[in-house]
Amino acid sequence: MIQLFHVSKFYDRCTALDDISFRIDKGECVILTGPSGAGKTTLLKMVFGAELPDAGQILVQNRNIARLRGGAIPYLRRTMGIVLQNFQLLPKKTVYENVVLPLIIQGVKRREARKRVMDVLKAVSMDHKRTIRTGVLSAGEQQRICIARAIVNSPILLLADEPTGNLDAELAVEIVELFKRIYAQGTTILLATHNQRVVEQMNGRVVHLQAGQVVSDEGATS
Amino acid sequence: MRLLYLLREAMTNLHANRGNVMIGIVTTAFTLVCFGVFLLLYLNIKNLTGTLQGDIEVIVYLDPEASEQVVSLVQKRLRTEPAAVALTFVSKEQALREFSEQFPEESLLLEGMEGNPLPASLVVNLSPRFLDTESLGAFAERVKQLPGVTHVAYSQDWVDTLALVVSYFELGAVVIGTILAVATVTIIANTIRLSLHTRKEEIEILRLIGATGAFIAIPYVIEGMILGAVGGGLSLALLKGVFEFFRLELNASGWFVGMEHILPVFPREVSFLLVMTGLLLGCGSSVLSVFGLMKVRN
Numbered sequence: 001m002i003q004l005f006h007v008s009k010f011y012d013r014c015t016a017l018d019d020i021s022f023r024i025d026k027g028e029c030v031i032l033t034g035p036s037g038a039g040k041t042t043l044l045k046m047v048f049g050a051e052l053p054d055a056g057q058i059l060v061q062n063r064n065i066a067r068l069r070g071g072a073i074p075y076l077r078r079t080m081g082i083v084l085q086n087f088q089l090l091p092k093k094t095v096y097e098n099v100v101l102p103l104i105i106q107g108v109k110r111r112e113a114r115k116r117v118m119d120v121l122k123a124v125s126m127d128h129k130r131t132i133r134t135g136v137l138s139a140g141e142q143q144r145i146c147i148a149r150a151i152v153n154s155p156i157l158l159l160a161d162e163p164t165g166n167l168d169a170e171l172a173v174e175i176v177e178l179f180k181r182i183y184a185q186g187t188t189i190l191l192a193t194h195n196q197r198v199v200e201q202m203n204g205r206v207v208h209l210q211a212g213q214v215v216s217d218e219g220a221t222s
Numbered sequence: 223m224r225l226l227y228l229l230r231e232a233m234t235n236l237h238a239n240r241g242n243v244m245i246g247i248v249t250t251a252f253t254l255v256c257f258g259v260f261l262l263l264y265l266n267i268k269n270l271t272g273t274l275q276g277d278i279e280v281i282v283y284l285d286p287e288a289s290e291q292v293v294s295l296v297q298k299r300l301r302t303e304p305a306a307v308a309l310t311f312v313s314k315e316q317a318l319r320e321f322s323e324q325f326p327e328e329s330l331l332l333e334g335m336e337g338n339p340l341p342a343s344l345v346v347n348l349s350p351r352f353l354d355t356e357s358l359g360a361f362a363e364r365v366k367q368l369p370g371v372t373h374v375a376y377s378q379d380w381v382d383t384l385a386l387v388v389s390y391f392e393l394g395a396v397v398i399g400t401i402l403a404v405a406t407v408t409i410i411a412n413t414i415r416l417s418l419h420t421r422k423e424e425i426e427i428l429r430l431i432g433a434t435g436a437f438i439a440i441p442y443v444i445e446g447m448i449l450g451a452v453g454g455g456l457s458l459a460l461l462k463g464v465f466e467f468f469r470l471e472l473n474a475s476g477w478f479v480g481m482e483h484i485l486p487v488f489p490r491e492v493s494f495l496l497v498m499t500g501l502l503l504g505c506g507s508s509v510l511s512v513f514g515l516m517k518v519r520n
C-alpha cells in the first residue's frame with residue numbers, strides 16, 4: 001500500500017526526515033509516534049502528496065509520489081481519507097453539507113450520496129445533527145464529522161494526523177474506538193500521534209520516529 | 223449534483239462579498255459606459271458619413287445667357303458621363319421656389335432685387351464608384367470646360383473630413399477600448415482575488431478531499447461572469463436611458479424635421495455587445511485570478 005525508500009526531507013537546512021525506509025501493507029494499522037518535530041506530519045503530508053521528498057522515493061498504491069503530476073494529486077487523494085488535528089471543516093456549512101462534499105467532488109448521484117452520508121453519520125452517531133452548522137458543534141463532534149467525511153467515499157487508506165490532539169481524554173477514547181471500527185472493516189490506517197494512550201488503545205504496529213529517523217518499528221509484518 | 227453545487231457556491235461567493243461585488247459591478251458598468259459612449263459616437267458618425275456620401279450631388283450652374291440649344295447640349299454631354307447616374311434640370315423659377323422653401327427668412331432678401339438672380343442648374347447624382355476626391359475632381363474639371371457652364375459645385379470636402387474623423391475614431395476605439403478592457407479586467411480580477419483570499423481555508427479543505435483545480439475555480443469564474451454581465455447590463459441601462467433622453471430632446475428641438483434618418487441610432491448589436499463584453503471580461507479576469515489554483519500543489 002505504502003512504500004518508503006530512503007526518504008529524506010529538509011526545511012531550510014533542518015532535517016525533517018532522514019533516510020527513512022519502511023512499508024505498510026494493505027489492511028495494516030500503523031501508528032506513527034514520536035515527540036513533536038519528529039517528522040510525523042511531514043511523512044503524512046508526503047503520503048497524500050502535499051510535500052515531495054528531497055531524496056528517496058515514496059510509492060502510494062504503486063504510484064510514485066515524486067513523479068506524480070500536480071493534476072493527478074486530487075485523484076490520489078480521492079482514494080484516501082484524511083483526518084487532521086484542526087478538523088478542517090467548513091464552519092458555515094451543515095454537517096450533511098460537509099460530509100457530502102467528497103461525493104459531490106467525485107460526481108456521485110444525489111440519491112446514492114444521501115444514502116452514503118446518512119450511513120456514515122449513523123456510524124459516527126451524528127445523524128441527528130445533520131442539519132446543524134459545524135461551526136457550533138463541540139470539538140469531539142467536529143472530529144467525528146471529520147472522520148465521517150474521510151470515510152464517506154469508502155477509502156482504502158485512512159490517514160490521521162493527531163486526531164485526538166484537540167480533544168479531552170474521554171473524547172479521545174471515543175474517537176480511537178471509531179478508528180478501530182473502521183480498521184476492523186479492512187481499511188488501511190496510518191495514524192500519527194504523540195499520545196501514548198492512543199498508541200496503546202489502537203494496538204497496532206508502532207513506528208517510532210525521532211529527529212526524522214525511525215528508531216523502532218514494533219509489530220511490523222515484514 | 224456537481225453543477226448545482228458549483229452554481230450555489232458562485233451565488234454564495236457573490237452574496238458573501240456583496241460589498242466588493244457592488245464596487246466591481248459599478249466600476250465595470252462605468253468603464254463599459256465610457257466604451258459604449260465612444261462606440262455610439264463612432265457608429266453614429268460612420269452612419270452619418272455613409273448617409274451623406276450617398277447624397278452627394280454635383281450642381282452644374284448654367285450661364286443665364288445660354289440658349290436652350292446649349293443647355294440641351296450640356297445635358298446630352300453629361301448623360302454620356304459614366305459617373306452620372308441621374309440628371310435633373312432645375313430651372314431659375316424652381317431654384318427660387320426651393321430657396322424660399324428652405325430659407326424662408328432669407329428669401330426676403332431676394333424680394334428687393336430685380337428679377338430672379340438665381341441661375342438654372344443641372345443636378346448630377348453620381349455613382350458610388352466615383353465618389354472619391356480624385357474622380358469627383360476630374361469630373362468637375364471636365365464639366366467646367368463645357369460651353370454654357372459657369373460653375374460646378376460639390377460638397378466632397380467636408381464628407382472627406384468626416385471620413386477622416388471616422389478613421390481617427392477607429393484608431394481611438396482600439397486604444398481606448400484596450401485601456402478600458404485592461405481597467406475592467408483589473409477591477410474584476412481584484413474582486414475575485416479578494417473573494418479567493420477570504421475563502422483560502424475552504425480552498426485548502428477542498429484540495430484535501432480531492433477537489434481538482436477546475437472544480438475549485440469554476441464558482442469563481444461563474445462569479446466573474448455574473449459580475450461582468452451585470453456590469454454590462456447596468457451600463458446598457460444607463461446608456462440607453464441617456465440616449466433616449468438625448469434623442470427625445472433632439473426630436474423636440476425640431477431641428478431634424480424631414481431629416482430623421484440622420485438622428486442618432488442605438489443599434490441592437492450595441493446592447494448585445496455591451497453585455498457580452500462585460501461577460502467575457504468578467505470571465506477572462508476571473509480565469510486570470512484563479513489560474514494559480516490550477517497548478518499549485520499542496
